[in-house]
Amino acid sequence: MSAVLAVEGLHTYYGKSHILHGVSLEVREAELVALLGRNGAGKTTTMRSIMGLTPPREGKIVLFGEPVGGLAPHRIAGRGVGYVPEGRKVFGHLSVHENLLVPAATPGRWTIEAIYRLFPRLAERRTSKGSRLSGGEQEMLAIARALLLNPRFLILDEPSQGLAPVIVQEVMRTVAAMKAEGIAVLLVEQNAFLALELADRAYVLSDGEVVHEGPAAALAADRARMEALAGVARAG
Amino acid sequence: MGIVVLLDAFNGLIVGAFYGLMAIGLSLILGLNGVINFAHGTFMALAAYLAFTLMPVLGFWGALVVAPVLAAALGFLVERFLIRRLYRREPIYSLLLTFGLALIMQDLIRTIWGAQGQPITIPNLLDHPLSNTYFFLTGYRVFVVAAALLSTGALFAVLRYTRLGIRIRAGNADLETVATLGVNIYLLRAANFVLGIYFAGLAGILAAGQLGLTPTMGDTLIMPSFVAIVVGGVGSLLGSLLGGLLIGVASGVTTAFFPAASAVVIYVIMGVMLVIRPRGLLGQEGLLE
Numbered sequence: 001m002s003a004v005l006a007v008e009g010l011h012t013y014y015g016k017s018h019i020l021h022g023v024s025l026e027v028r029e030a031e032l033v034a035l036l037g038r039n040g041a042g043k044t045t046t047m048r049s050i051m052g053l054t055p056p057r058e059g060k061i062v063l064f065g066e067p068v069g070g071l072a073p074h075r076i077a078g079r080g081v082g083y084v085p086e087g088r089k090v091f092g093h094l095s096v097h098e099n100l101l102v103p104a105a106t107p108g109r110w111t112i113e114a115i116y117r118l119f120p121r122l123a124e125r126r127t128s129k130g131s132r133l134s135g136g137e138q139e140m141l142a143i144a145r146a147l148l149l150n151p152r153f154l155i156l157d158e159p160s161q162g163l164a165p166v167i168v169q170e171v172m173r174t175v176a177a178m179k180a181e182g183i184a185v186l187l188v189e190q191n192a193f194l195a196l197e198l199a200d201r202a203y204v205l206s207d208g209e210v211v212h213e214g215p216a217a218a219l220a221a222d223r224a225r226m227e228a229l230a231g232v233a234r235a236g
Numbered sequence: 237m238g239i240v241v242l243l244d245a246f247n248g249l250i251v252g253a254f255y256g257l258m259a260i261g262l263s264l265i266l267g268l269n270g271v272i273n274f275a276h277g278t279f280m281a282l283a284a285y286l287a288f289t290l291m292p293v294l295g296f297w298g299a300l301v302v303a304p305v306l307a308a309a310l311g312f313l314v315e316r317f318l319i320r321r322l323y324r325r326e327p328i329y330s331l332l333l334t335f336g337l338a339l340i341m342q343d344l345i346r347t348i349w350g351a352q353g354q355p356i357t358i359p360n361l362l363d364h365p366l367s368n369t370y371f372f373l374t375g376y377r378v379f380v381v382a383a384a385l386l387s388t389g390a391l392f393a394v395l396r397y398t399r400l401g402i403r404i405r406a407g408n409a410d411l412e413t414v415a416t417l418g419v420n421i422y423l424l425r426a427a428n429f430v431l432g433i434y435f436a437g438l439a440g441i442l443a444a445g446q447l448g449l450t451p452t453m454g455d456t457l458i459m460p461s462f463v464a465i466v467v468g469g470v471g472s473l474l475g476s477l478l479g480g481l482l483i484g485v486a487s488g489v490t491t492a493f494f495p496a497a498s499a500v501v502i503y504v505i506m507g508v509m510l511v512i513r514p515r516g517l518l519g520q521e522g523l524l525e
Contacts, residue, residue: 051416077418089413091406101399102406104418149418 002065003028004153004184005050010059012042012049019045020056021208027153032175032185034195034216037205043188044086046205047157050186051083052076064152078104082146086157086188088138092131096122099130099141100148108150115144118174136167143174153184160191172198196220243372244492245485250377252484253384254443258461259468259476260388261435267408267471268428270327271319274334276436276461277454278341283307283437284444284453285349288356296359304437311433315426323425338454345451353450380442387438388477391431395473404428408471460484463506469519478517 395401468479
């Protein structure tokens with residue numbers, strides 16, 4: 001199976017602080033990979049490095065077989081990457097519909113009409129301001145926005161953060177549906193058990209380094225190991 | 237007395253319209269480009285001089301259409317080759333750049349068109365009072381107010397109903413997220429800068445017909461335009477327009493009662509606003525408080 005994303009030896013800094021110490025990971029075609037780790041482990045920085053938002057100082061990022069190091073974020077997105085950022089980053093002063101007009105939509109199965117069919121709740125609230133939406137609705141909107149790029153690869157940063165359990169289930173069902181459609185997914189989660197239920201493989205980050213990688217099922221079964229690795233079990 | 241106050245208030249409204257148009261352009265550029273454009277007044281003067289040169293060929297109306305576009309085209313080059321290099325740096329760099337640019341452009345205007353003022357001929361159609369009692373209501377003045385409102389209305393329509401406008405509004409809040417959605421933010425910022433300069437150009441030509449055409453015409457308008465932004469509320473374009481009109485009228489009315497204070501009053505309004513409502517008339521809460 002060919003790699004959708006291959007990251008090798010990432011070193012990323014915020015100013016002078018060295019955040020990522022040689023992170024390497026891979027996402028293969030139609031695979032859902034979970035990236036776990038506690039707060040401050042470097043999960044979001046890894047995502048930002050891949051998207052070109054915080055370009056790494058060292059390391060290689062290969063997307064769909066082509067190196068993308070140094071490319072601007074919009075070019076990386078343009079290669080077919082949908083990015084759902086941490087905290088959703090919905091445009092609060094724009095309406096739901098306007099939020100959906102921001103992405104540089106590419107032709108494909110996901111049109112605004114198709115999005116409204118997938119998320120009827122967004123259709124109902126199309127004239128509401130983004131800031132008026134519930135957390136769950138905002139998460140749907142952030143995913144919808146990313147889908148309009150008709151991505152082959154979806155990056156989700158903490159989609160369950162701050163959501164009620166029922167809503168989390170709904171979000172996770174959506175993520176599973178995307179995977180079922182053949183979209184590769186990189187899922188960042190603090191809630192490890194949730195992520196491992198869906199994932200094929202998992203990486204655990206700690207202090208900017210990958211401390212574990214392997215099949216998701218094996219990690220989920222080994223509660224003690226998860227505790228030891230990154231204290232990720234507490235959310236279960 | 238009543239008519240004098242009315243006259244001064246109306247004069248103030250006209251000048252306020254120029255402040256407002258300038259402030260809208262400044263506000264656009266400050267919002268998305270994050271640049272305090274000190275060259276705004278000089279772009280304004282340049283557009284007016286271009287219109288002056290074009291008028292014999294294109295007439296007033298032709299020049300009114302073409303000159304702001306030319307100024308905006310120059311704005312595109314300035315953004316592309318100078319300002320773009322400074323986005324990642326601290327704001328002081330772009331401030332210094334636009335300040336230097338203003339000095340250079342102003343001297344260029346002096347070199348090309350001379351240091352003394354030039355006459356602008358406004359069309360006969362607009363050159364008459366519309367009423368004998370209200371003699372100050374000349375066609376041109378009414379036209380200035382109408383043009384300011386119309387162009388602002390058109391800008392709001394663009395910002396509200398076009399993808400470009402929606403992306404500009406989104407980018408004002410969170411440019412990074414706009415970029416991750418595949419939007420070329422380099423182009424977006426360029427388009428926004430061009431739009432802002434277009435408004436400076438439009439203000440320049442309208443102002444030249446009313447206040448006269450001199451190389452320094454922008455200097456007298458740019459500080460009140462910054463005040464208009466603060467009074468109207470940083471981040472709100474409608475606020476910038478209203479702020480401009482408000483301080484214009486306030487300054488005009490003060491002329492009727494206490495002429496010496498007419499220049500100072502706008503700064504007093506700004507001071508009072510900053511104390512009682514730091515976000516300005518329509519600014520977002522929390523931006524300055």
